[in-house]
Amino acid sequence: MTLYLVGLGLGSSGYLTRSALEIIAQSGKVYLDTYTSFLEPELIEELKSILGSRLIKADRQLLEEGASRIIEEAEKNDVAILVPGDPLIATTHISIMVEAARRGISYRVIHGVSAYSALISASCLQAYKFGKTITIPKSGAGVESCYRVVLENMERGLHTLILLDTAGGGLDIPSAIKMLMRVEEEIGMGLITPDRLVVCLARIGFKDESKWAGRLAEALEKSYPPPPHSIIFPGSLHSSEAEALKIVLGMDPDVANSHKPPWTIWQRLQKYIANVENALKKLELLDESREVREILDLVERYLNDSKIFLSGGRGFNSLAAISYAEGLLDCLRILSKARFSWRTEQG
Numbered sequence: 196m197t198l199y200l201v202g203l204g205l206g207s208s209g210y211l212t213r214s215a216l217e218i219i220a221q222s223g224k225v226y227l228d229t230y231t232s233f234l235e236p237e238l239i240e241e242l243k244s245i246l247g248s249r250l251i252k253a254d255r256q257l258l259e260e261g262a263s264r265i266i267e268e269a270e271k272n273d274v275a276i277l278v279p280g281d282p283l284i285a286t287t288h289i290s291i292m293v294e295a296a297r298r299g300i301s302y303r304v305i306h307g308v309s310a311y312s313a314l315i316s317a318s319c320l321q322a323y324k325f326g327k328t329i330t331i332p333k334s335g336a337g338v339e340s341c342y343r344v345v346l347e348n349m350e351r352g353l354h355t356l357i358l359l360d361t362a363g364g365g366l367d368i369p370s371a372i373k374m375l376m377r378v379e380e381e382i383g384m385g386l387i388t389p390d391r392l393v394v395c396l397a398r399i400g401f402k403d404e405s406k407w408a409g410r411l412a413e414a415l416e417k418s419y420p421p422p423p424h425s426i427i428f429p430g431s432l433h434s435s436e437a438e439a440l441k442i443v444l445g446m447d448p449d450v451a452n453s454h455k456p457p458w459t460i461w462q463r464l465q466k467y468i469a470n471v472e473n474a475l476k477k478l479e480l481l482d483e484s485r486e487v488r489e490i491l492d493l494v495e496r497y498l499n500d501s502k503i504f505l506s507g508g509r510g511f512n513s514l515a516a517i518s519y520a521e522g523l524l525d526c527l528r529i530l531s532k533a534r535f536s537w538r539t540e541q542g
Contacts, residue, residue, distance in 0.1 A: 198269035200282035202307020205400025223272035232279035319439035326353030365422025
């Protein structure tokens with residue numbers, strides 16, 4: 196006998212795979228995860244028509260606290276747990292699989308289309324450029340931490356996928372933005388501004404799905420189909436990403452041209468670059484040797500690289516380059532090869 200973890204895909208019947216349908220039909224008892232994500236009512240009715248009394252709706256308590264009993268049932272009969280998306284995206288289901296393996300009970304995973312990958316695909320942004328994904332609950336708990344994660348991702352030039360709560364009717368995009376606006380009022384790091392570029396995704400995988408990219412102020416005023424909703428805050432944009440956002444998601448070209456992530460490192464880098472430029476202008480060379488000239492040439496190159504990286508949104512590369520420039524200048528000063536002073540730029 197086997198315990199099956201079956202992915203249902205994006206929540207509509209069209210994403211049920213052939214493997215999923217075969218396992219559902221043969222299982223003696225089937226538990227339907229009703230809390231992980233949104234399920235279309237039509238899909239639930241279809242499952243009821245296939246399974247009848249074999250279908251058991253399972254909330255978080257049943258799948259977490261009652262997991263041992265479900266695993267024991269799989270010793271005698273084929274038991275399936277139906278999970279929206281892919282079964283192993285949620286840690287609850289990984290722990291069930293681990294416990295089954297620990298007890299020596301046969302298990303099998305039937306993978307499904309995950310909202311995680313579908314949302315990234317729908318955004319037209321490059322998947323490898325996404326940082327940490329976060330979730331905003333309907334209660335707003337932890338929204339300040341979400342705000343800071345977006346900033347951290349942007350410092351690295353990375354995009355941020357924000358999943359919005361699906362419980363109790365779900366959290367919509369305007370409400371989530373307003374939560375972030377309240378954090379902006381308290382922290383003031385320049386993340387949530389009217390012109391900030393956002394990608395808004397609603398009901399991806401359903402017939403009435405909505406995909407749009409543009410200014411945050413416009414996102415607040417748009418009309419969306421019911422949840423599930425998600426928001427993406429892009430980091431640095433490759434030209435191909437910007438083009439896709441314009442052509443596919445209807446982004447105003449002016450938004451792409453003015454898009455600049457609000458990195459907290461951005462202002463620091465500008466000061467570091469200005470300090471190196473000032474040191475070079477006022478530098479008094481005490482050693483005219485070829486070696487010293489070559490080191491100064493390296494300083495100029497690193498300074499130029501730092502400027503190029505900064506203008507291209509590559510903050511950490513810019514920081515590395517200007518750090519090399521500073522280090523080389525300090526070595527010349529310590530070895531009495533050059534004389535200058537560091538001026539701390541204010542701003």
